[in-house]
Amino acid sequence: MNENKSQYHANAVEKYWQDIWDKKGCFLTKNQTTKKNYYVLEMFPYPSGRIHMGHVRVYTLGDVLARYKRACGFNVLHPMGWDAFGMPAENAAFENNIHPRDWTNKNIKNMKDQLKSMGISYDWTKEISTCDPEYIKQQQKLFIKFFKAKLLYKKEAWANWDPIENTVLANEQVIDGKGWRSGVKIERKLLSQWFLSITKFSNDLLTDLESLKNWPENVKTMQKNWIGKSVGAEISFQITKENLIESYKNSILVYTTRPDTIFGTSFIALAPDHQLSDILSKSNNGIKEFIKKWESTFANEEMIEKAPKEGVFTNMYVKHPFTEKKIPIYIANYVLSTYGTGAIFGVPAHDERDFVFAKKYDLPIIKVVDPEDSAAQDLPYTGAGTLINSEFLNNKNSLEAKSIIISKLKEINLGEKKTKYRLRDWCASRQRYWGCPIPIIYREDGEVIPVDESDLPVLLPDDVDFSKKNGNPLNNHATWKYTTCKKTGLKAVRETDTLDTFFDSSWYFIRFVDPFNKNPINKKLAEEWCPVHQYVGGIEHAVLHLLYSRFFTKALSSLGEFKFKEPFKGLFCQGMVCHKTYQDSENNWVYPEEVITKNANFFHKDTGNKVKELRSEKMSKSKKNIVDPVNIIQKYGADTARFFMLSDSPPERKLEWTSSGIDGSNKYLLKVWRFFNNLQLNDIIFYENYKYEKEKNKNLIEKTHFYIDKITKSLDNFQYNVAVAQIREFSNIFFSFDIDNIKNEDSIALKFSLTKWIILISPMVPHLAEELWKVLGYKDTLVSEQNWPIANLDYIKITNVNIVVQINGKKKFVYEIPKDLSVEETKEFLSKKEAIKALIKEKEIKKIIVIPNKIFSLVI
RNA sequence: GCCCACUUGGCGGAAUAGGUAGACGCAAGGGACUUAAAAUCCCUUGUCCGUAAGGACGUCCCGGUUCGAGUCCGGGAGUGGGCACCA
Numbered sequence: 001m002n003e004n005k006s007q008y009h010a011n012a013v014e015k016y017w018q019d020i021w022d023k024k025g026c027f028l029t030k031n032q033t034t035k036k037n038y039y040v041l042e043m044f045p046y047p048s049g050r051i052h053m054g055h056v057r058v059y060t061l062g063d064v065l066a067r068y069k070r071a072c073g074f075n076v077l078h079p080m081g082w083d084a085f086g087m088p089a090e091n092a093a094f095e096n097n098i099h100p101r102d103w104t105n106k107n108i109k110n111m112k113d114q115l116k117s118m119g120i121s122y123d124w125t126k127e128i129s130t131c132d133p134e135y136i137k138q139q140q141k142l143f144i145k146f147f148k149a150k151l152l153y154k155k156e157a158w159a160n161w162d163p164i165e166n167t168v169l170a171n172e173q174v175i176d177g178k179g180w181r182s183g184v185k186i187e188r189k190l191l192s193q194w195f196l197s198i199t200k201f202s203n204d205l206l207t208d209l210e211s212l213k214n215w216p217e218n219v220k221t222m223q224k225n226w227i228g229k230s231v232g233a234e235i236s237f238q239i240t241k242e243n244l245i246e247s248y249k250n251s252i253l254v255y256t257t258r259p260d261t262i263f264g265t266s267f268i269a270l271a272p273d274h275q276l277s278d279i280l281s282k283s284n285n286g287i288k289e290f291i292k293k294w295e296s297t298f299a300n301e302e303m304i305e306k307a308p309k310e311g312v313f314t315n316m317y318v319k320h321p322f323t324e325k326k327i328p329i330y331i332a333n334y335v336l337s338t339y340g341t342g343a344i345f346g347v348p349a350h351d352e353r354d355f356v357f358a359k360k361y362d363l364p365i366i367k368v369v370d371p372e373d374s375a376a377q378d379l380p381y382t383g384a385g386t387l388i389n390s391e392f393l394n395n396k397n398s399l400e401a402k403s404i405i406i407s408k409l410k411e412i413n414l415g416e417k418k419t420k421y422r423l424r425d426w427c428a429s430r431q432r433y434w435g436c437p438i439p440i441i442y443r444e445d446g447e448v449i450p451v452d453e454s455d456l457p458v459l460l461p462d463d464v465d466f467s468k469k470n471g472n473p474l475n476n477h478a479t480w481k482y483t484t485c486k487k488t489g490l491k492a493v494r495e496t497d498t499l500d501t502f503f504d505s506s507w508y509f510i511r512f513v514d515p516f517n518k519n520p521i522n523k524k525l526a527e528e529w530c531p532v533h534q535y536v537g538g539i540e541h542a543v544l545h546l547l548y549s550r551f552f553t554k555a556l557s558s559l560g561e562f563k564f565k566e567p568f569k570g571l572f573c574q575g576m577v578c579h580k581t582y583q584d585s586e587n588n589w590v591y592p593e594e595v596i597t598k599n600a601n602f603f604h605k606d607t608g609n610k611v612k613e614l615r616s617e618k619m620s621k622s623k624k625n626i627v628d629p630v631n632i633i634q635k636y637g638a639d640t641a642r643f644f645m646l647s648d649s650p651p652e653r654k655l656e657w658t659s660s661g662i663d664g665s666n667k668y669l670l671k672v673w674r675f676f677n678n679l680q681l682n683d684i685i686f687y688e689n690y691k692y693e694k695e696k697n698k699n700l701i702e703k704t705h706f707y708i709d710k711i712t713k714s715l716d717n718f719q720y721n722v723a724v725a726q727i728r729e730f731s732n733i734f735f736s737f738d739i740d741n742i743k744n745e746d747s748i749a750l751k752f753s754l755t756k757w758i759i760l761i762s763p764m765v766p767h768l769a770e771e772l773w774k775v776l777g778y779k780d781t782l783v784s785e786q787n788w789p790i791a792n793l794d795y796i797k798i799t800n801v802n803i804v805v806q807i808n809g810k811k812k813f814v815y816e817i818p819k820d821l822s823v824e825e826t827k828e829f830l831s832k833k834e835a836i837k838a839l840i841k842e843k844e845i846k847k848i849i850v851i852p853n854k855i856f857s858l859v860i
Numbered sequence: 861g862c863c864c865a866c867u868u869g870g871c872g873g874a875a876u877a878g879g880u881a882g883a884c885g886c887a888a889g890g891g892a893c894u895u896a897a898a899a900u901c902c903c904u905u906g907u908c909c910g911u912a913a914g915g916a917c918g919u920c921c922c923g924g925u926u927c928g929a930g931u932c933c934g935g936g937a938g939u940g941g942g943c944a945c946c947a
Contacts, residue, residue: 046947086947159945170945218864222942225863301943305861334861338944353861423944430945501947539941542864575866576940618940647885648872652865654940656872660886668885671900713876722874725884732884804880809928811880849927855879859927 008673010637014767018119026784027070027121029077031525038074039529040066041509041568043537043545044081048088049107051114053577053619053645053657054538056629060645061574061720062536063120067763068715070121071788077529079512080115080122082108084131085435085501087170093434093466100434101462104131114630118638119767121784128515130436130504137457138511138520139504140439142556144450147440151197151555154448157427158273160299161189166471168431177296188295193429194438194497198551202227202421204565205550214534214570216652219542226543228422232257233406234341235415237268237318240326247279252318252329255340255420259409260401263390264347264368266358268318268329269311271337280314280331287312287331294333301336309334309357321414322391332357338424348380355380369398426548428500433464433473435498441483444491452486458494472496505545506552509535509567526562535568542573572718575654579625581614589624592659616656627657639765640666646764647724669768672731676754679739682777686752690745697749702795703733704753709791711760720764727761751776756789805830806857807839815856823850830856 042062066078089100146152160169164182173180206227209220236251244250270277272291281288290312297303311332318327334353335344348358348365358365369385384398393401409415437458439451451458461480464473474496485492513529514522553567582590590611595602602611619626632641644665649655692698707730714723762769762783773783801819805812817829847859
């Protein structure tokens, strides 16, 4: 490559080296080696058709790690695949009359080409796609395993129902309570659906978080809060005699974490979809209307919390278990049916929401907890304190009161201590076509049985018309639904729901270790490779995908599939890629590439009209603030795109895309290339322990070791932006060499330094690194196969340090003193200095603080 | 609304464990090279006062701990992510 020395043709160079890596199989993973295994995985993408900058970022981060670990001598597994089921394919089918499978396969092909052009070191022989019949087959086997192990069950659950399209809508397809396409008010429909018993593992999912040392704390906290373990009490409130109804039991069971506040109860509130609410709605129009009014908000916790607190009185009362006072029963829109028992006792003085509710409906507000902090007298007060107005609990603190009340309740048989979790079982049913079919049949005799293993996979029928608005295509298919039971010959219908795509992505990382095995999981290899050493993906998956994967791992482990109990040993969450947004005078969004800048004003490049520059946001098609990676790679090459992705922001934070930023990266890489091309070092051979005579060369060798150490540490800490800065600092040293007059030991020192530098930069810009490697004279080897350099710390020994002299904590000046003086020696050394004496003058020294090698601080 | 983060020059950011704030870049200004431009190279660049030496201020805001706070604690503002059928 590059016979023409005057120009760097990034696209040609990159293609050339990609082919070489491919031919030599540089990134294929072997299962039997003497090396230690290291599994790097980035979250696999949904095949939308084009990669976006978010992909470029996450896959660059993963690739730097994979290449770095390979150089460090690990046997690296770095696979890639496709999260291929999901709604966009069905939307495309609906809008463009293309089959979801064709659309998806076309997208995979495009995206694969685009990913390949980035030069990421994947082992493509392990590629899997979740819509592949083989993946479906293995996943269906897992489903049946779960079914047999009673980790799966059916129960009725609400879904958003669009009565025009006759279909279930996702939450994001419901906008302001209306269907996104039909615009009609969404109803709720109770459907029998499949649930995974994730709550059987609630406690393990919580306590095992502690073992995840290499996970970000914020993700662990989010999961902990999501699981939401609470210790409280379940309490029965007896319905008053005159209010008893035949179709319901004689009490209402509530759950509370604050049983100590029971004497502050002024009402009972039921969730609108509580069983009793449902019964009452049949004979009471007020209740019926209330439930109808709030129906579309039930599905969504955010909407429930944001809605104004409203309720309806049921005309029924319960008795307080201790005071025997009559307490009214309301149905309230802020009570969640999915948490606790779906009913609460309202204590307005000590709960924010109960307080608002009580004010609105003029219910008594009884203060029963006196705050420890006397300043906090405003109600509602939600903290702990000393009990008042509470009979036998008076003068007890909240903690004591809780245990007393629980034992009292137990005595009178009206309550007990209870641990609850906020976590709910996982509804894995989707009433959609483009998903993994659920391998279950319903036999005419009423039995629900899994499809016989010899009949797997159950595949989707191809002959489906998406243009008709008649609901779930599987349910309405003329023949697909109908089958017979293999064992009995009885007639049967297939399950027409498909699986949530989170099911697909909850075990793909285990499949990658042996993607074409006849069984879903290769136990031996899974145990050799898993848990994934480093998983990389977006923070938006902090709870659901990561929690579901953890659950799958625990479930499969409990079924003896393998021994490990967590899927991902290390987790790294990268930030988003953002860009400024632009709007024209009519508030239409404008693409950044259509905007030209003149004197800090912005104009549309075609119309010349003025354009507003607005704040930077996550790149999204809807706001047109996108930059297409394909164009960027075409213009600058993948290395420039990769280098910019790494250089400007810490990986976990948002990255601001700017054209000057990408230009800057490109300029730097071209400068590097020019520098190497002007060298004549091909024939120079260096020795590790060469005795250099010139200071300049000694310094270069020291700096080389210094930066090897620094850059290695930065990479280990995921501080890739810092590593880039250090790469540049390092190169600034050799850029200052006069390479036209270089000879003898100068050449040896430079070749040594440059050789190490190329290896250091190679995970970031692998194609350019190969090119430079060759230019430097290494014709028969690849930089991708080199070992990571090791810093010789003997070269980095520092003899003097700068110590800061402070008066009252303020910096006055800096002294150079010998390194590693003791506290006494430092005092001794510095106290003699005239400048310090001058600072103190006549004043009395109250205190001297010495931090060796750092601070000499006087308090006067 | 609830949970979780983030906030440092004109901009992106750096600052092991509480110890020299602003590394490395971008942009800008000045200069060199060029017939000219581009490219490249060199210099300057937190703010304010000062001719200078130097001084004061300064890490979203308010308060606290400390000899010393970007870093720790309490309160607040703004921005972003998640809230269970987007992936």
